[in-house]
Each structure stands twice: as structure tokens, then as C-alpha cells.
Amino acid sequence: MPESIRPPYDSRETLAFYLTAALFLVVLPLLNVLPSEDSWLHLSDFRLNQFGKFLCFAILALGLDLTWGYCGVLSLGQGVFFGFGAYCMGMYLTMQIGSESVYGSDLPDFMVWTQVKELPWFWVPFKNFGAGLVGALVVPMVFATIFGFLAFRSRIKGVYFAILTQALAFAAWLVFNRNETRLGGTNGLTDFKQILGFRLTDVSTQRALYILTVVALIGAFLLCRWIVASRAGKVLIAIRDSESRVTFSGYTPWVFKLFVFVVAAGLAGLSGLLYVPQVGIITPAQIGVLPSLEVVIWVAVGGRGTLIGAVLGAVVVNYGRSVLTNYFPEAWPFILGGLFVVVVTMFPDGLVGLIRRFFSGKSPARGLAVQKAQGGS
Numbered sequence: 001m002p003e004s005i006r007p008p009y010d011s012r013e014t015l016a017f018y019l020t021a022a023l024f025l026v027v028l029p030l031l032n033v034l035p036s037e038d039s040w041l042h043l044s045d046f047r048l049n050q051f052g053k054f055l056c057f058a059i060l061a062l063g064l065d066l067t068w069g070y071c072g073v074l075s076l077g078q079g080v081f082f083g084f085g086a087y088c089m090g091m092y093l094t095m096q097i098g099s100e101s102v103y104g105s106d107l108p109d110f111m112v113w114t115q116v117k118e119l120p121w122f123w124v125p126f127k128n129f130g131a132g133l134v135g136a137l138v139v140p141m142v143f144a145t146i147f148g149f150l151a152f153r154s155r156i157k158g159v160y161f162a163i164l165t166q167a168l169a170f171a172a173w174l175v176f177n178r179n180e181t182r183l184g185g186t187n188g189l190t191d192f193k194q195i196l197g198f199r200l201t202d203v204s205t206q207r208a209l210y211i212l213t214v215v216a217l218i219g220a221f222l223l224c225r226w227i228v229a230s231r232a233g234k235v236l237i238a239i240r241d242s243e244s245r246v247t248f249s250g251y252t253p254w255v256f257k258l259f260v261f262v263v264a265a266g267l268a269g270l271s272g273l274l275y276v277p278q279v280g281i282i283t284p285a286q287i288g289v290l291p292s293l294e295v296v297i298w299v300a301v302g303g304r305g306t307l308i309g310a311v312l313g314a315v316v317v318n319y320g321r322s323v324l325t326n327y328f329p330e331a332w333p334f335i336l337g338g339l340f341v342v343v344v345t346m347f348p349d350g351l352v353g354l355i356r357r358f359f360s361g362k363s364p365a366r367g368l369a370v371q372k373a374q375g376g377s
Helices: 011-033 044-070 078-093 109-113 123-128 129-154 158-177 204-229 229-239 243-248 253-281 289-302 310-328 328-347 348-359 363-374
Strands: none
Touching: 011 044, 011 109, 011 243, 044 078, 044 123, 044 229, 044 289, 044 310, 078 123, 078 129, 078 158, 078 229, 078 253, 078 289, 123 129, 129 253, 158 229, 158 289, 204 229, 204 253, 204 310, 229 243, 229 253, 243 253, 289 310, 289 328, 289 348, 310 328, 310 348
């Protein structure tokens, strides 16, 4: 079915998501608590934590799929909003180290190294968990509102918007690397000890964070599904297919673009705040140009404009990365780039498209030939 008349979501794919969510929410934690003697069934704490990280990335990918897959707005700066959320939560976790710090100071260790005498004003609210939680969601959305308003109101779109967001990612990377920003410089924030009084090194805490991540992913998926199924979602798809016709119909496209861009930023912030306590570190390297480009690859591999494809792509690519980098650490960037080229040129609908064609009895090669014929007609 041509992309322009494809339903905004497939009920079978939604059912598949729920079954997958049940697997992550119920089955994996149960396998984790099994005695380690049952090695063929037992899931190690390391693997459970690893899957928690992958699911955080899936939330991030959902936001990009909403903007790129359904609205046609390609953002190459989602890592920036992820970083805002991660740093806000990281600042709270850093303030909880207290007397357990290396120097026994109330100031974070990196501030002691750089001879900062007083806690910066913007750090003070993050002594409270509520500030870290709200900040991780609100700061990315506020920044996205300002940036998106200036860009979309000026009718910047297409490749120009993508380049602008890539420049934003590079600028953010430069700013966060500077010691003058009082955010840890190139080392970032790390060595977290506890959250709400619970030790982050405890297995029970990590298991609870994993379950919370799965619940958050389900909530993010339902939110995105509700948006694309609503009247606004139909307008988003129309903007993707023909923005000029939407304008002639009496709508204001930039308002819808701004809306979906801000929602995606909020999901990126949610991803970041869940990522930090599970991984234990956030650095500028995780918010620059390359991480933002990787999110695009996740969505493309999974299948953009499908929601479940974003989740599938994020989990599959990152799991492949964890496996392949053990054997070919230096070759991973080339593998990732090659994967993107193959998907774009041969399987533009991604993994979800391949699965659709398999169950419909169509070969991928025939589907690609039909799609090229439609594009040339």
C-alpha cells in the first residue's frame, strides 16, 4: 500500500507491541530472579540492565518517528533533548552523593577539581528530586518550543531544518564540553550513589528502574498512537505528503510541526532521565552529532511511520552493537553506516516492511520494484 494512504497504525502491529511489552515487563524480570544455577533460563543482572538501556533508547526513537515518520520533519538533534533530560536527572543524582564524595565536600567532585568555591545557582534546585524530574521533562520541551517556533515560523523545512538541528547538536556538544558551564566538562556527571534513598548498586533498585522504563515505554507508545490516530495525526500525515495542500486547506502547518517537535523533545527528556540512573554516567559524547544520527538509523532500520518500527529498530541495532563491538570494536561505525545504506536503498520500509511483506506473501524484491514503479509514474 502506498505510504500516503497507509493507515496511521496497524492493529496487528499494536498487538505485537503489547505482546512484546508483556515479554519485557513480566518474562524478563522473572527470568532475572530465577536461581543462577538454571543457566539456560536465568537472565543476569547485567543483561537486564542492558535491556533497560535499550528500552530508554526506544522511547527516544519513538519521538523521532513521530516527527520524521508521520510529519516528515527530520531532526538530527534529538540527542540534545536527550542530554537535557539526562543532565537534569544527573544533577539531582550528583547532589545526592554528599559526604560519600571523594573529597567529602558538599560540592560535586569536579567542582572541587576546578576550584569552584560556591554551588552555582542553577544547581541549587536539583537538591530536590522533583526538580530533577520536572526539569528533565520541561527543559527539553521549553528549549524545543523556542527553537521550533523560530525555525518553523520562519518556514525553514526539509534538508535545511535537518542541517540546522545538526548544527544545534554540534553547538550543544561544544557548550557541554566546556568546564565553564559547571556541568563536568568532557567527563560529564558520574559516580552516582542513590536515588530517593535507594542505593543504585542494589539489584532491587536496578530491577525497579527497569520495570519503570518498560511502563514508561508503554505510556510513550500509547501517547504516540493516540496522536497519530487523532485528527491532528491525520493533519501531520497530510503535511508529510503535501504541505502546500494543507496550507491551501486552511491549516497552519508550522503549528502542527511545532506541536509534534515539542512532544518528541519531551519523550527524549524522559528517555534521558531514565537512562542516567541505570547506566550511571552522562557525558557530552552522548548528546553530540553522532548519537543524534544513530537515532535516525534506529528508526530507518525498524521502519519509520510505524511506531513499533522505532522500538524494534532501537532494540535490534543496539543489541547488535553490544554483540558486534565485542568482536569488531573498530568496525562498528562502518557496519552501522553500511546498514543504513542497505536499508535506505533496498528496504526503505525497514524491518516492519519486511515482516509485512512476509505475511502478505510478497517478496521484498517485488515490493521494491513496485515502489520504484509507483515513484516513477
